[in-house]
Amino acid sequence: MPIAAPNRLIPMSLRRRVGAFLVSLVAAPLPLTLPLTLTLAAHAVHAQTPGGTLNVVVTPEPTTLVNLATTSTSVMQVSAKVTEGLLDYDFDLTPRPLLATSWEISPDGRTYTFHLRHNVKWHDGQPFTSADVAWSLQMLRNVHPRARSTFANLTGIDTPDPYTVVLHLAQPTSYLIKAFSASETPIVPKHLYDRLDPLTNPANDAPVGTGPFRFVRWVRGSYIEYARNDDYWAHDKPHLDRIIVKVIGDSSARSIALENGSVDIGGETPVPLSDLARLKTDPKLGLETRGYAFETGVVRVEFNLDNPYLKHLEVRQAIASAVDRDVVRNVIYYGYANPTSGPIIPGPYADTQPGPYPFDLKRANALLDAAGFPRQADGIRFALVIDPFPGNDAYTRIGSYLHASLQRIGIALSVRSQDLPAYLKRIYTDRNFDMSVHGMSNLFDPSVGVARLYTSTSFRPGVPFTNGSHYSNPSVDRLFAQAAVETDEPRRKGEFIEIQRIVERELPDLTLASPQYVTVYNRALHDHTVSPDGTASSFADAWVQR
Numbered sequence: 186m187p188i189a190a191p192n193r194l195i196p197m198s199l200r201r202r203v204g205a206f207l208v209s210l211v212a213a214p215l216p217l218t219l220p221l222t223l224t225l226a227a228h229a230v231h232a233q234t235p236g237g238t239l240n241v242v243v244t245p246e247p248t249t250l251v252n253l254a255t256t257s258t259s260v261m262q263v264s265a266k267v268t269e270g271l272l273d274y275d276f277d278l279t280p281r282p283l284l285a286t287s288w289e290i291s292p293d294g295r296t297y298t299f300h301l302r303h304n305v306k307w308h309d310g311q312p313f314t315s316a317d318v319a320w321s322l323q324m325l326r327n328v329h330p331r332a333r334s335t336f337a338n339l340t341g342i343d344t345p346d347p348y349t350v351v352l353h354l355a356q357p358t359s360y361l362i363k364a365f366s367a368s369e370t371p372i373v374p375k376h377l378y379d380r381l382d383p384l385t386n387p388a389n390d391a392p393v394g395t396g397p398f399r400f401v402r403w404v405r406g407s408y409i410e411y412a413r414n415d416d417y418w419a420h421d422k423p424h425l426d427r428i429i430v431k432v433i434g435d436s437s438a439r440s441i442a443l444e445n446g447s448v449d450i451g452g453e454t455p456v457p458l459s460d461l462a463r464l465k466t467d468p469k470l471g472l473e474t475r476g477y478a479f480e481t482g483v484v485r486v487e488f489n490l491d492n493p494y495l496k497h498l499e500v501r502q503a504i505a506s507a508v509d510r511d512v513v514r515n516v517i518y519y520g521y522a523n524p525t526s527g528p529i530i531p532g533p534y535a536d537t538q539p540g541p542y543p544f545d546l547k548r549a550n551a552l553l554d555a556a557g558f559p560r561q562a563d564g565i566r567f568a569l570v571i572d573p574f575p576g577n578d579a580y581t582r583i584g585s586y587l588h589a590s591l592q593r594i595g596i597a598l599s600v601r602s603q604d605l606p607a608y609l610k611r612i613y614t615d616r617n618f619d620m621s622v623h624g625m626s627n628l629f630d631p632s633v634g635v636a637r638l639y640t641s642t643s644f645r646p647g648v649p650f651t652n653g654s655h656y657s658n659p660s661v662d663r664l665f666a667q668a669a670v671e672t673d674e675p676r677r678k679g680e681f682i683e684i685q686r687i688v689e690r691e692l693p694d695l696t697l698a699s700p701q702y703v704t705v706y707n708r709a710l711h712d713h714t715v716s717p718d719g720t721a722s723s724f725a726d727a728w729v730q731r
């Protein structure tokens with residue numbers, strides 16, 4: 186076969202052997218007289234060494250392997266290795282093709298037309314078509330924690346042919362084009378999902394996708410294995426042969442695994458923050474802060490407003506007044522966070538006005554006295570329990586800090602630990618909790634990432650990462666609805682600022698900080714962070730130079 190034949194006509198196994206042979210040639214010592222351009226070309230060929238196994242650490246262990254009905258970051262870390270979205274994004278959130286090769290938005294902003302990639306197959310050999318896209322979008326609206334807000338204005342979906350999808354909107358939705366990543370809007374095979382409950386479908390734990398890696402096995406409590414998809418539509422990718430996702434529950438053990446090379450990469454600040462200074466000096470390791478544009482958010486204490494104590498605003502105000510955000514930033518986050526009192530991260534829509542409840546223990550005690558909760562003989566007014574999100578050292582440390590802080594105002598706070606399934610069931614299904622501490626992403630727009638936490642329609646028992654406080658305010662509902670379709674940016678900013686001030690005043694939750702996430706990686710790993718999804722991307726571009 187002529188060398189100039191298209192890659193797709195050469196068997197994958199032969200192509201990889203030829204590639205390895207060429208790499209071995211250019212790896213030989215080069216004469217100093219070679220032109221610089223040839224030397225650089227040789228280095229470029231060597232730089233993309235094919236094959237190898239990538240070891241990734243994820244914590245806590247995912248509860249499922251497809252992010253259909255959850256926004257758990259550990260699930261998003263693995264889902265996109267198998268499933269894909271219509272679009273990928275640059276670091277500035279500019280869309281780029283993935284399962285859709287091109288798209289148009291009508292002048293009135295109410296019609297989105299996606300042209301799909303041809304000759305794409307699901308991992309079981311079935312063809313990928315527009316029917317899969319239409320079915321996935323409709324299903325996500327019903328089961329995904331954020332999709333109800335994301336696609337609130339979606340009124341219909343047309344599929345005029347197997348490679349075209351047309352979305353019809355009731356009103357323009359300016360942020361919608363940013364919503365089609367694999368981590369936010371995964372496209373799954375209709376033929377495996379349309380006859381079974383999507384929440385209990387076996388494919389959630391043994392996924393079938395169109396992505397660069399195929400699911401192999403999940404040994405619960407230990408690891409998840411993925412293998413290279415040799416029939417991937419991007420014929421020169423992926424570069425890796427395998428991905429092993431390791432479950433390591435102890436944060437110090439994750440540090441050791443990165444140092445000794447048994448793990449190549451971990452996202453979401455996988456190690457104790459106190460270890461970052463030491464790891465930064467290790468020549469084998471690197472730190473990366475890009476790749477969190479979709480995930481940047483706030484750490485918050487969510488109150489159960491159905492609790493007999495926390496339903497009183499004065500009690501929540503007292504708790505807010507007993508918290509020193511500078512301690513949270515400097516002691517708990519070692520400076521890797523920005524103090525904030527509102528639910529919207531620092532940026533174009535954030536309210537820069539100071540929060541209404543600064544640190545003031547005297548005021549906190551006076552509020553509790555006035556609310557009718559005096560200290561008893563032992564100095565305790567009442568007892569509460571806080572549930573930190575599992576697997577994150579910072580959340581546990583926040584629980585310990587609040588235990589000490591609230592003791593100073595007569596509230597006995599216990600810190601409860603549990604695994605992720607138990608936590609999700611307790612908070613969102615049974616609602617058997619007083620307070621929880623966790624992080625929540627703003628995502629690509631507050632109309633999606635923030636609205637799900639405060640709008641009354643987002644109180645959805647059984648659906649994780651929604652309105653767990655059971656908060657309801659008609660003004661907040663109205664303002665979020667207006668902001669979702671507002672095209673005048675100054676007016677939109679004003680609506681978001683008004684929302685923040687209402688929420689900060691009424692305290693369905695207490696925002697503590699906006700943390701900076703860090704990826705720790707082995708320098709032998711390249712092209713691991715190439716999009717705003719960071720380690721939650723597909724790793725189709727990643728390669729390891731051993």
